[in-house]
Amino acid sequence: MEGERFRSFSYDELMKRDKANLDITWLKDASLEDLDDLPAPEVIAREIVDDLTAALAEFEAVALALEEAGTPAVPAALEP
Numbered sequence: 067m068e069g070e071r072f073r074s075f076s077y078d079e080l081m082k083r084d085k086a087n088l089d090i091t092w093l094k095d096a097s098l099e100d101l102d103d104l105p106a107p108e109v110i111a112r113e114i115v116d117d118l119t120a121a122l123a124e125f126e127a128v129a130l131a132l133e134e135a136g137t138p139a140v141p142a143a144l145e146p
Contacts, residue, residue, distance in 0.1 A: 080086050104110075
C-alpha cells in the first residue's frame with residue numbers, strides 16, 4: 067500500500083542505508099521491568115475495557131457526524 071506519503075522498503079533496501087538499525091528494544095515499557103509490581107489482572111482488564119469503550123464512543127461520534135453530513139456509511143467501492 068504505497069501512496070504519496072508512504073513507501074515500503076524491503077529489508078535489503080533498509081540494510082543498505084547508512085546507520086540502519088532495526089533494534090526496537092527502546093520501545094520497551096520501563097514500568098514493566100519489575101514484574102512483581104504489576105497491577106492485578108482485573109485492574110489491567112478494567113483499564114483495557116475502559117480504553118476500548120472510550121475509543122468506541124469516539125468512533126460512534128465520527129460515524130454519526132458522517133451520517134449527518136450525508137456521507138454514506140459504506141463507500142460505494144466497498145459495497146457488495
